[in-house]
Each structure stands twice: as C-alpha cells, then as structure tokens.
Amino acid sequence: MKAHPILGHRSGDESKWLDCGLNKILVKPREIHSPEKKYTLDTKAPVKLPEHFQWGLGGDPEAQHLLFDSLPHVAAEQTISHINVTNPHNESVHQSLNKAQWEELPSVHMLARITDLRNANARGIAFENRRRCVEAFSSPDKPNDTGRPEVQAALLTMKIRNLHEHLQRCKKDVANRRAIRHLVHARAKILKYLKRLDRERFVVALEKLGIEESAIEGELISNDKLNTQIFKIMIPEPAGLLTLTSNIAGEDKQT
Known part of the structure; x- marks a missing residue:
C-alpha cells in the first residue's frame, strides 16, 4: 500500500x-x-521563567540572562544612582539597592508574561x-x-x-x-x-x-x-x- x-x-x-x-x-x-493558566503576580516569589519563549528567546540563553538577570540589576542601580556608592560601608546604599531590586520584581514578572509563548498569536x-x-x-x-x-x-x-x-x-x-x-x-x-x-x-x-x-x-x-x-x-x-x-x-x- x-x-x-x-x-x-x-x-x-x-x-x-x-x-x-x-x-x-x-x-x-x-x-x-489549554488548559489556560491564570497568571498570579507574587512579588515575594522568585520569577518563574516561561516554559516556551517567543521571539526566538528560547534558543538564546544569553538573551534570557540579559533580560531577567542583568537588566533588573542595572535598573535598580540606576534608581539609586543619586546615592554616594563610593563608600562600600554606607548602609543606606545597600538598603536602597535591595529596595530598588524588590521594586523591580513586578516588572520582571511582567516581562516573563510578555515573552511567554502562550501569549503569542x-x-x-x-x-x-x-x-x-x-x-x-x-x-x-x-x-x-x-x-x-x-x-x-x-x-x-x-x-x-x-x-x-x-x-x-x-x-x-x-x-x-x-x-x-x-x-x-x-x-x-x-x-x-x-x-x-x-x-x-x-x-x-x-x-x-x-x-x-x-x-x-x-x-x-x-x-x-x-x-x-x-x-x-x-x-x-x-x-x-x-x-x-x-x-x-x-x-x-x-x-
């Protein structure tokens, strides 16, 4: 046949x-x-990366590291750039940096949602x-x-x-x-x-x-x-x- x-x-x-x-x-x-998963934003939980990325990010670990590790850290540093960071013993610097990184966490969660292939057409x-x-x-x-x-x-x-x-x-x-x-x-x-x-x-x-x-x-x-x-x-x-x-x-x- x-x-x-x-x-x-x-x-x-x-x-x-x-x-x-x-x-x-x-x-x-x-x-x-299917089944459609409901997204929840928990700022206390670590960021869960998508199982499948869109825009070709799934095959590019360097781009993933840049978006979800380097970019949030740089954004947090820019937020506290007005503080005197030359003094490593300045407690306000460390506290402000931790606070800024914490405030960046929802943005990282949102970025993970945007790059998730489940949201692609x-x-x-x-x-x-x-x-x-x-x-x-x-x-x-x-x-x-x-x-x-x-x-x-x-x-x-x-x-x-x-x-x-x-x-x-x-x-x-x-x-x-x-x-x-x-x-x-x-x-x-x-x-x-x-x-x-x-x-x-x-x-x-x-x-x-x-x-x-x-x-x-x-x-x-x-x-x-x-x-x-x-x-x-x-x-x-x-x-x-x-x-x-x-x-x-x-x-x-x-x-």
Missing part, C-alpha cells in the same frame, strides 16, 4: 508521525493554550516553530543553515501538516487545496535531490520527518488522474468542485 502523499505515511499508521523528531520539537497551539507560534526546525535540522558544523535540504524539507512538512489540518475543517477552501499540492511537490523535489546527493542523509531525514520513501515517489507526475487522486486522498471532494479541480489540473499539465 502506497503511503499517503500528504501525510507521508500509510493511512492509520499515525505513530510514524507521532514518534518522529519533527513532531516532537514543534509547538502545538492546542497544547500551550499564530504568527508568533509559527516563527518559533520555524526557528526550531532550522536549529534541529541544521548540521552541527553549520548551525542555522536555512539552505540545507533537511531544513527546507522540515519547513515544508510543517506547512503541509498545518494546511492539512486547516483543510479538514474548511473543505471548500479551493485555493489552499491547490497550495498544498504545490507544497507536496516542492517537498518531494527537495527530498529527491537529497537522495541523489547523499543516500544516508536522505534516510535519516525521512525518519526524522516521519515520511516513508513511497510517499515521495511518483507524486510529481503531472496528469489529471494523479492530481485529482491527491485531492481525493486528502479530503472527500465537495459536490460541485470536481470539475474545477480537473480544470486546474489540466492547466498545470499544459504549462
């Missing part, structure tokens, strides 16, 4: 995707937003997932290599999965039905190139992406039967759209 050209594995074998490396690193909106979550894909699929010798075939395949697979979930809910979205076909074809081209380049890297990439080799074989053939078949495998063809799908496939064949 041929693997699903969009999901990358045989129908019913969802464990192939659930156990793969790509699925494990991606942030799922339903997981970070869909675009912020997509940004974090792209960063994770680039980090996980780049070579250790060349980090953040966005041109690496494995990275490109991972980014395309993430888009395909997200679009597939969307099409399960919006089955009459013809524009995205066509878009997902182009994404599947683009992923196949990347993986076939990797296969010619290095067979061992190709096998490892398929395992990390949760894709079977049969899922990328033959899907680039441009004909009416295949294009219609891909749509039918993805979701049932809505009434009245079969003719439109065939016309789109015919236009692609002529081009």
Whole structure:
C-alpha cells in the first residue's frame, strides 16, 4: 500500500508521525493554550521563567540572562544612582539597592508574561516553530543553515501538516487545496535531490520527518488522474468542485 502523499505515511499508521523528531520539537497551539493558566503576580516569589519563549528567546540563553538577570540589576542601580556608592560601608546604599531590586520584581514578572509563548498569536507560534526546525535540522558544523535540504524539507512538512489540518475543517477552501499540492511537490523535489546527493542523509531525514520513501515517489507526475487522486486522498471532494479541480489540473499539465 502506497503511503499517503500528504501525510507521508500509510493511512492509520499515525505513530510514524507521532514518534518522529519533527513532531516532537514543534509547538502545538492546542497544547500551550489549554488548559489556560491564570497568571498570579507574587512579588515575594522568585520569577518563574516561561516554559516556551517567543521571539526566538528560547534558543538564546544569553538573551534570557540579559533580560531577567542583568537588566533588573542595572535598573535598580540606576534608581539609586543619586546615592554616594563610593563608600562600600554606607548602609543606606545597600538598603536602597535591595529596595530598588524588590521594586523591580513586578516588572520582571511582567516581562516573563510578555515573552511567554502562550501569549503569542499564530504568527508568533509559527516563527518559533520555524526557528526550531532550522536549529534541529541544521548540521552541527553549520548551525542555522536555512539552505540545507533537511531544513527546507522540515519547513515544508510543517506547512503541509498545518494546511492539512486547516483543510479538514474548511473543505471548500479551493485555493489552499491547490497550495498544498504545490507544497507536496516542492517537498518531494527537495527530498529527491537529497537522495541523489547523499543516500544516508536522505534516510535519516525521512525518519526524522516521519515520511516513508513511497510517499515521495511518483507524486510529481503531472496528469489529471494523479492530481485529482491527491485531492481525493486528502479530503472527500465537495459536490460541485470536481470539475474545477480537473480544470486546474489540466492547466498545470499544459504549462
């Protein structure tokens, strides 16, 4: 049985995707937003950093140290800059510094809330997932290599999965039905190139992406039967759209 050209594995074998490396690193909106946690501001408690950061802070420990350690300390020092700090035995300096640091604590708590990925929109979550894909699929010798075939395949697979979930809910979205076909074809081209380049890297990439080799074989053939078949495998063809799908496939064949 041929693997699903969009999901990358045989129908019913969802464990192939659930156990793969790509699925494990991606942030799922339903997981970070549910159940919704109520924030409480306790100035007596130490600052609890978010489990998942947004804006790329999750992969930058130096930036986290700057925001949550260095910045509050500098802000507290600026607050007491009018006091004579040249005298280390001046008790008022130490008392004022401790008080200033205490007063900065609510700001640190607020900063932690702002940088929490749970407060990000869909675009912020997509940004974090792209960063994770680039980090996980780049070579250790060349980090953040966005041109690496494995990275490109991972980014395309993430888009395909997200679009597939969307099409399960919006089955009459013809524009995205066509878009997902182009994404599947683009992923196949990347993986076939990797296969010619290095067979061992190709096998490892398929395992990390949760894709079977049969899922990328033959899907680039441009004909009416295949294009219609891909749509039918993805979701049932809505009434009245079969003719439109065939016309789109015919236009692609002529081009």
